Amino acid sequence: MHADPKGVLTGVHFLDGDHACCEGTLAAGARFSAGYPITPSTEVVERFASRIPTVGGIFIQMEDELAASIAIQGAVWGGAKAFTVTSGPGFSLMMEHLGYAAMTETPCVFVNVQRGGPSTGLPTLPAQADMMQARWGSHGDYGIIALCPNSPQECFDLTVTAFNLAEEFRVPVMMMLDECVGHMTEKVVIPEAERIQVTPRRYTKRQPADFRLYEPLADQVPDMVRAGEGYRFHVTGLTHDDRGYPSMNVETQDRHVRRLQDKLKPLANGRALSETENLEDAEVVVVSYGITSRVAQRALQLARQQGIRAGKFRLISAWPFPEARIAELAGRVKAFVVPELNLGQMVHEVARAAAGKAKVMPVTHAGGGVHPPETILNAIVEAVR
Amino acid sequence: MNETTLEVPYEIPVDAHNPVEPFLRMDRMPHIWCPGCGIGTTVNCFTRALLDSKADLDKVAIVSGIGCTGRVAGYASLDSFHTTHGRAIPFATGLKLANPELQVVVYSGDGDLFAIGGNHFIHAARRNMDLKVICVNNLTYAMTGGQTAPTTPSHVISATSPYGVFEPAFNLVALAEAAGASYVARWTTYHVKQLARSMEEVLKKKGFCFIEVLSPCPTLYQRRNKMGDGLDTMKFYKQASKVRHGAPTSECALTKSGEIVVGKFVDRDRPGYFELLNAQMTETLGERYAEPEVVCGNC
Amino acid sequence: MAKGFVSITVERCKGCGFCVEFCPTHVLALSSAYNSKGYHAPHIVSAEKCSGCDLCGMYCPDFAIFGARYAR
Known part of the structure; x- marks a missing residue:
């Protein structure tokens, strides 16, 4: 189905990534957001707070990130499409409810505009050092999806995709911006509503008596219901059986967590x-994402000018990690160069997927700025030497 | 389980059933609560309040946090949510805002609502969010083995205060009133009729409502303090309680073995969240304001 | 004849004694017999006194007893 035109600001705009992300949430059908202010992400909900009263929905500024990240899940079970927005320190606080959303299979979107860390770190400056936290930050085993836009246009497009994937897989989806992409202003084209695909919630067609809330379908994802429809269902963060009832034993744990x-x-x-x-x-292949992919683009140009056969692989969905693609490339290239604004995070995934078949070179940066393209170029040159 | 019924010296009508059963997931019985624990008693009162208030049960949602009382959601045959520790209120806030036709009840314990969840409690009360918060107060963290809670009275022995609690405890009813609750009452599990009536009142009242229910934890609180079993605690409640409707909540602090002031302390009307939202937005935006339609209609 | 009756699900009982203590007409006593979990459930000692007020049902934390009035 296509987007509800009420929320779609069709036209050509000059927007920063945070604002474009907000327009993406509205186009995707989000009518509920709960947030807590934190630099450099707040502009997303500031715009939402300004837009939503004329679209018809709710923005509530909660007392902290713990509250914001669970309020959206209450809204989802009430029937809303919902999201929250934060950055580093707030993302740390939201880990509790990232786990809850994964465990209870609550479709929702977390936007994290990454800044330098650890702790309060660099509130106004970029980093990409929350990538592992996005994947593994909550306790226990689970899966999530993380998307990494590298332009305001993608902040719009991928936010719509994030909501769609959340609904399809019933999973929390992270929008992993960085401060540069969040605050970078560029042309953003928002199509007409009928040209924006929106994935509806997978509401069950079964009657309450025949419905089991956590009975997986063929794609391993269960259908959903919302409160107030007579299903009298139960949702818990405890390990649960197909009915949603707590069932704390080895068999249920194995079946549920693996799924x-x-x-x-x-x-x-x-x-x-x-x-x-x-x-x-x-x-040689440069694997990058977010703002670093734009710096890497220059390095790739320079490398080609020098006659180095350098290729680009930009991660858009960073999680689940596209290991099949990287493994396939590893069989036919000499090396991967992995620049990122951290001291080495996704590079470990590349190395794992490459499994020793190609050299893997990190190009680290502690955050606060971006790499000079020459630094990445030097790594490319060294990689093929 | 074998549901034997005693041989009785008279006839029981065949259609007779326990009035709580339609409200509970009987396939999950027996519940996990200890002998003499009062949580089940509060559930009886809640089910009778639901019955008496003639609420449409398909439109009642119950949200719990973590702990012994946190398990109430799992036993209630309603749309029910067992959330994370301390976060029942913000979850309920999202649920209510998304779907205002739901009657949203938060049912949780004192540690959950007032230690880890304390901030959420005061803010929901400040907003006068239309939530009915029922706090079963057993004065301790029971699920984890009887540690000191922010409600544990001075001089009490607990697993983490082996030489006695010395920190002052919260007076929950005073806290709720100060934070802005529209309705504040306290009962004990001895006061089943009054508690059921209070619960029925809050189901019919708009705004943030709070009921504190003192309840025995014979396994961890009473035992460690040589205060007897559940029944002894119920007798203590009967003897130590004094009904004082409208009493200033500041005078209602609890002590280890002193008087327990019970009753309805606050019943006032404050504008609710939606009322204030709509008024402000209409004033500022006029006809441009679109009232929230959060539930995704065709998706 | 009694105005009401009580119904007891013995196997659900955990023997707290709330119903026995607070029955206004003293219909119940704890039985000396054990249920399969080892608890002493209540039994009826004065059936004729039962008013069917269901106070036992409101007190019972284990949903193991209730009272009701006979239809007239």
Whole structure:
């Protein structure tokens, strides 16, 4: 189905990434957001607070990030599409409810505009150092989806995708912006509502007597209901059986927790989102994401000018990690160069997928700025030497 | 389980059933609560309040946090949510805002609502969010083994205060009133009729409503303090309680073995969240304001 | 004849004694017999006194007893 035109600001705009992200939430059908102010993410909900009273919905500023990240889940079970927005320190606080959303299979979106850490770190300056936290930050085993836009246009487009994937897989989806992308202003084209695909919630067609809230369908994802429809269902963060009842034993734990990861496998393989260039003849591949991918673009140009057969692999869906693609490339290239605004996070995934078949070189940066393109170029040159 | 019924010296009508059963997931019985624990008693009162208030049960949602009382949601045959520790109120806030036709009841314990969840409690009360908060106060963290809670009275022995509690405790009813609750009452599990009536009142009242229910935890609180079993605690409640409707909540602090002031302390009308939202937005935006339609109609 | 009756689900009882203590007409006493979990459930000692007020049902934390009035 297509987007509800009420929320779609069709036209050509000059927007920063945070504002474009907000327009993406509205186009995707989000009518509820709960947030807590934190730099450099607040502009997303500031715009939502300004837009939503004329669209018809709720923004509530909660008392903290713990509250914001669970209020959205209450709204989802009430029937809303909902999201919250934060940055580093707030993202740490939201880990509790990232786990709750994963465990209870509550479709929702967390936007994290990354800044330098640890702790309060660099409130106004960029980093990409929350990538592992996005994947593993809550306790226990589970799966999530994380998307990494590298432009305001993608902040719009991928936010719509994030909501759609959340509904399809019943999983929390992270929008992993960084401060640069969040505050970068560019042209953003918002299409007409009928040209924006929106995934509806997978509401069951079964009657209450025949419905089990956590009975997985063929794609390993269960259908959903909302409160107030007579299903009298139960949702718990405890390990639960198909009925949603607590069932704390080895068998249920194994079945449930494995499914939380397995249901996302299509995204680790064929449906992974990426942007590639010049991979056909590549001897070295630069794997990057977010703002770093734009710096890497310059380094790739310079490398080609020097006659180095350098190719681009931009992670758009960073989680689940597209290991099949990287493994396939590892069989035919000499090296991967992985620049990121952290001291080495996604590079470990690249190395794991490459499994020793190609050299993997991190290009680290502690955050607060971006790499000079020459630093990445030097790594490319060294990689093919 | 074998549901034997005693041989009785008279006839029981065949259609007779326990009035709580339609409100409970009987396939989950027996529940996990200890012998002499009062949580089940509060559930009886709640089910009778639901019955008496003639609420449409399909439109009542119950939200719990973590702990012994947190398990109430799992036993109630309603749309029910067992959330994370301390976060029942913000979850309920989202649920209510998304779907205002739901009657949202928060049912949780003192540690959950007032230690880890204390901030959420005061803010929901400040907003006069239309939530009915029922706090079963057993004066301790029971699920984890009887540690000191912010409600544990001075001089009490607990698992983490082996030489006695010395920190002052919260007076929950005073806290609720100060934070802005529209309705504040306290009962004990001895006061079943009054508690059921209070619960029925809050189901019919708009705004943030709070009922504190003192309840025995014979396994961890009373035992450690040589205060007897559940029945002894019920007798203590009967003897130590004094009904004082409208009493200033500041005078209602609890002590280890002193008087327990019970009754309805606050019943006032403050504008609710939606009322204030709509008034402000209409004033500022006029006809441009679109009232919230949060539930995704065709998705 | 009694105005009401009580119904007891013995196996659900945990023997707290609330119903026995607070029955206004003293219909109940704890039985000396054990249920399968080892608790002493209540039994009826003065059936004729039962008013069917269901106070026992309101007190019972284990949903193991209730009272009701006979239809007239």
